[in-house]
Amino acid sequence: MVEWMLQNGIWEVKMSAPPCNEIGLEMLSALESFVGEAEASDAHSVIIYSGLESGFSAGADLKSLYSEVSGGWDEAKRGQLSDFLSRIHSVFNRLDMLPQTVICSIHRVCFGGGFELALCGDIRVAEKTARFAFPELRLGIIPCFGGIPRLERDIGNAMVRDLLLTGRSIRATKAAEIGLVTHVVPRGEGLAAARAVANQTGKFDPEARRSCKQFLKLLPTERLEEEKRVALRLFQSDVVINALKKFVESDDVRPYLP
Numbered sequence: 001m002v003e004w005m006l007q008n009g010i011w012e013v014k015m016s017a018p019p020c021n022e023i024g025l026e027m028l029s030a031l032e033s034f035v036g037e038a039e040a041s042d043a044h045s046v047i048i049y050s051g052l053e054s055g056f057s058a059g060a061d062l063k064s065l066y067s068e069v070s071g072g073w074d075e076a077k078r079g080q081l082s083d084f085l086s087r088i089h090s091v092f093n094r095l096d097m098l099p100q101t102v103i104c105s106i107h108r109v110c111f112g113g114g115f116e117l118a119l120c121g122d123i124r125v126a127e128k129t130a131r132f133a134f135p136e137l138r139l140g141i142i143p144c145f146g147g148i149p150r151l152e153r154d155i156g157n158a159m160v161r162d163l164l165l166t167g168r169s170i171r172a173t174k175a176a177e178i179g180l181v182t183h184v185v186p187r188g189e190g191l192a193a194a195r196a197v198a199n200q201t202g203k204f205d206p207e208a209r210r211s212c213k214q215f216l217k218l219l220p221t222e223r224l225e226e227e228k229r230v231a232l233r234l235f236q237s238d239v240v241i242n243a244l245k246k247f248v249e250s251d252d253v254r255p256y257l258p
Contacts, residue, residue: 002030004037009044010198011037011100016051023113023145024061028087035094044206045198046098048121049105049191056106056130057114060145066244073236081235085228088113088145096120096150097219099210101201105194106130107187111169116147119154122213123197126172126181127190133169139247140239144231149223155179 001017013034015021038046050056069077095102095117104121111133118124118132134143134151142148142164151160155178163170175181185193201209234240
């Protein structure tokens with residue numbers, strides 16, 4: 001599902017959970033294990049990428065979520081959801097603030113929770129096939145893994161509103177225009193480009209590099225907590241259950257697209 005390897009000061013994290021690296025409990029546990037190792041290491045860079053042709057990540061594991069809540073919400077299920085979101089926020093925050101330079105190599109689908117994972121990176125490399133979207137509103141929710149505050153941190157608020165309120169997807173070239181990604185490369189060259197970036201960042205003094213990242217990249221703590229509260233409130237609605245049911249039962253060959 002998730003494998004990681006340290007070589008020459010670079011962690012490479014490979015996600016390989018079909019159909020498109022949906023983020024559920026197993027993926028969450030793997031990311032927690034990796035982050036714990038990375039925090040304790042003297043590596044200079046982290047590369048996160050997908051080993052699947054389908055894309056970087058389609059987001060949260062909605063099928064598993066629906067199987068848990070299809071019978072309706074109760075206190076136990078609300079507690080489980082709250083615990084899951086707290087764990088996701090915790091590991092994404094730690095990934096965001098790693099002392100290493102975190103580089104995300106993205107191709108094809110990068111939607112919802114997968115988009116939120118990519119936003120934890122310091123530098124994003126996108127193949128020309130990459131598409132980015134937050135389609136959560138069609139499910140009756142908002143991004144809930146910390147995506148809104150991180151998107152606000154990186155791009156202008158007008159574009160944040162456009163992406164969230166329309167749910168539309170944008171291609172790699174548009175993502176580069178608005179500052180969401182900094183490198184756009186041909187299909188199949190994302191990992192090589194990410195490795196080149198990692199090798200470059202490894203040339204600098206470790207303390208200077210860590211201090212620079214700490215100075216440049218602040219964690220929007222209050223906004224992250226606010227997003228989590230809003231998401232928890234919206235989740236506990238029959239609208240969400242009905243939307244999840246429609247999603248799970250869809251025979252659309254591209255169910256992740258708005």
